[in-house]
Amino acid sequence: MIVLLLAVFLTATGCRGRAAVEDTVQREIEAITAMKQLSLVEYRVSKIIKADDDGAWYKIGDRKILLSCTAYLKAGIDLAAFGPDDVDIDWTGKRVTVTIPHATLLSLDMPPSEIREEYDHVTMFRHSFSAEDRNALLRQGEKQIRSSVPSLGILEKADENARRFFESVFQKMGFETVEVVFS
Amino acid sequence: MNITTQAMKALLVNVLLALATAAAVFIAIGGGWAVAKYTGILPLKKTKKALTIDNTPITVEQVKTIGELVTASFYDETVVIVKQKREVLKKGSKKGKDTTITRIVRIPEKEATGQDELVLVQNAHARIGIDLASLSKDDLRINKSAKAIEIKLPDVKCLDFIMNPTDTDVFSEKGTWDLDQLKLAMAPARQEIEYKMNKDTMLFKKARKGAEDVITQLLSSAGYETVKVVFASAKNAELKLPPVEQ
Numbered sequence: 001m002i003v004l005l006l007a008v009f010l011t012a013t014g015c016r017g018r019a020a021v022e023d024t025v026q027r028e029i030e031a032i033t034a035m036k037q038l039s040l041v042e043y044r045v046s047k048i049i050k051a052d053d054d055g056a057w058y059k060i061g062d063r064k065i066l067l068s069c070t071a072y073l074k075a076g077i078d079l080a081a082f083g084p085d086d087v088d089i090d091w092t093g094k095r096v097t098v099t100i101p102h103a104t105l106l107s108l109d110m111p112p113s114e115i116r117e118e119y120d121h122v123t124m125f126r127h128s129f130s131a132e133d134r135n136a137l138l139r140q141g142e143k144q145i146r147s148s149v150p151s152l153g154i155l156e157k158a159d160e161n162a163r164r165f166f167e168s169v170f171q172k173m174g175f176e177t178v179e180v181v182f183s
Numbered sequence: 184m185n186i187t188t189q190a191m192k193a194l195l196v197n198v199l200l201a202l203a204t205a206a207a208v209f210i211a212i213g214g215g216w217a218v219a220k221y222t223g224i225l226p227l228k229k230t231k232k233a234l235t236i237d238n239t240p241i242t243v244e245q246v247k248t249i250g251e252l253v254t255a256s257f258y259d260e261t262v263v264i265v266k267q268k269r270e271v272l273k274k275g276s277k278k279g280k281d282t283t284i285t286r287i288v289r290i291p292e293k294e295a296t297g298q299d300e301l302v303l304v305q306n307a308h309a310r311i312g313i314d315l316a317s318l319s320k321d322d323l324r325i326n327k328s329a330k331a332i333e334i335k336l337p338d339v340k341c342l343d344f345i346m347n348p349t350d351t352d353v354f355s356e357k358g359t360w361d362l363d364q365l366k367l368a369m370a371p372a373r374q375e376i377e378y379k380m381n382k383d384t385m386l387f388k389k390a391r392k393g394a395e396d397v398i399t400q401l402l403s404s405a406g407y408e409t410v411k412v413v414f415a416s417a418k419n420a421e422l423k424l425p426p427v428e429q
Contacts (some may be wrong), residue, residue, distance in 0.1 A: 032254055032255055032385065034389055034393055035253060036254060039252075040250060041247065043243055044245040045423065050236060050239055051237070053234050070244075074343070082400070084404045096405070098369055107310060115362065115366070116362075117399045118363070131301060131364070132356055136233065137236055138348035142348050165250065169401070169405075170405060173325070173402075173406075173407075
């Protein structure tokens, strides 16, 4: 009876210890995310961020600021759902049909080292631009760059590169005809 | 004449009195409003109208074809507290104008308060994977009759380390901080998060496994029954099949 109780106690302790380790591991895993993305084109873009604060009627004077920034946009396809069902092979005709999703924007990188303050003018009676003010303006600039992605042509270019990539890969494997279809 | 002078004097006094009264009322209202706003005596919201930027065009400077397989991402955040003080190098004044020269000195976090202080909550995320653009024909070996394929992949690395303005939150700010000082304040946050990322062996292991799975799946889909994927940094990174014919 004592042996049985001891065994239950040790098992329970072990489980609690293992649960604590699993909890730590789970928290660590949350900082890491698995993904399967193929980036196929990178655009380097620049933008001038312009703000003119005339202020309310009771505020005397104005303040203006010009910031320049560079952003790196990467577009490509998400292969998370890509599987054997997306590849249709005709061995006799040495033909393959590959179905892939359309390209999307995968990352936008606006490095702080490439942000510059080009001009800053603050008249008397007005506060100078704070770090928070500048950061808020830069956030708006980042948002504008992100929303302009559909008009830049990067997604079409990424689709074209995806087509060429899969054609190249399957041709190297000996297929004579490679057809890439977008889902 | 005396009556005119007296009338003029009376008028002047009245005008001055009226101006003084108006000034006093204006100061009282303005001062009262300022006190109410900044001390919160009255429920007046401290509203600050957000300054918006103009919609300026975006210039595409470069278009580059790449081939990066991203198989893991790492996210972290940290708090940065930076303090600085102004040191007087040379005090002076010339013709009533202050010509004192000061310099800004960063001081350790634990020193006394009362200095300029900036507190940031900084996020960052990194994208880990392999750069397929560096693959060459020598890295691929095929045996069509045996339906076997071997491929040597470059090792996983950090492809992007991203710290955008939306990842930066200015939590508290005392004193004047310009853009260069804000960028300098972000540097230790980047170092800390990069250090944590590089120390995380599970991250790179997961990325390597993900890359192996994607490539294996892709090659298996093409009909190869035996797929061997090795990484250039591995001990047994040699490919055994003969090279692909030109």
